[in-house]
Amino acid sequence: MEIVKVKRKVDAIVLDLDGTLLNSNKEVSTRNLKSIVELHKLGIPIIIATARPPRAIKEFLPQELQEIAIFVYYNGALIMNQLLQLNEHYSIDSKINKQIIEYLMINEPNHLFSIEVNDKWYSYKEIDYRSFIKVSENPEVIDLEKIKLVSPTKILVSQLKNIEDFTKWFGDQVNIITTDSNSLTQIMREGISKETAITTLAKRLDFSLEKTMAFGDDFNDLGLFQLCGLPVAMENSIDELKTFAKEITTSNDEDGVANVLEKLLK
Known part of the structure; x- marks a missing residue:
């Protein structure tokens, strides 16, 4: 009962x-x-x-x-x-991933981005992420061109200055969520x-x-x-x-x- x-x-x-x-x-x-x-x-x-x-x-x-x-x-x-x-x-298409990365490199020069691929975390440069987001480890550093070719599970962007413009470009292709007191933008596959x-x-x-x-x-x-x-x-x-x-x-x-x-x- x-x-x-x-x-x-x-x-x-x-x-x-x-x-x-x-x-x-x-x-x-x-x-x-x-x-x-x-x-x-x-x-x-x-x-x-x-x-x-x-x-x-x-x-x-x-x-x-x-x-x-x-x-x-x-x-x-x-x-x-x-x-x-x-x-x-459910991963993000590699073509969209490449477009996002190239947009960030041109329009957000002070951004910090990394990608998650099915429980593996990658970045293209050495940064201590532990100092500003809730993690206990840092990502593995690999070549930027290799990162552009993968289909990530999630893209993480810190210090994104213009979320409105970014959303205009990619809002219909991916799901964009801002968390951690607006300091972290999390990007997943659309839908x-x-x-x-x-x-x-x-x-x-x-x-x-x-x-x-x-x-x-x-x-x-x-x-x-x-x-x-x-x-x-x-x-x-x-x-x-x-x-x-x-x-x-x-x-x-x-x-x-x-x-x-x-x-x-x-």
């Missing part, structure tokens, strides 16, 4: 990582982990939807969570779960986002989007909040996200996720 009761409230749970499930020390609290595991035992799918690549999961998440969650990486460009045999990868990944999973696993609870804090969660029927914003969320939330919980440093999930277990 308890399983039926919980499933009537929520069909699936979607969790962002940075600023949401992870606290400021990049850890999952004991309370957060316990509430997630308990709901998973009741048959609720747990989906981690993050801008990060797969390698980051091994660094930040407890093994128990790695084993039970379905993962949406790169803002939707990679969906993975071994048990369900999920491995769907690819967290919400498209969750829509795919809802069809595959047969759960209701209206009964999907989504937690987030930044711009790349906006579409997710508009898609899911039960959006929950963290106290530390951007204001734009809070306007779409059905509920605002405490911050990521105050067990904000657990404070909501524990109510489902009562």
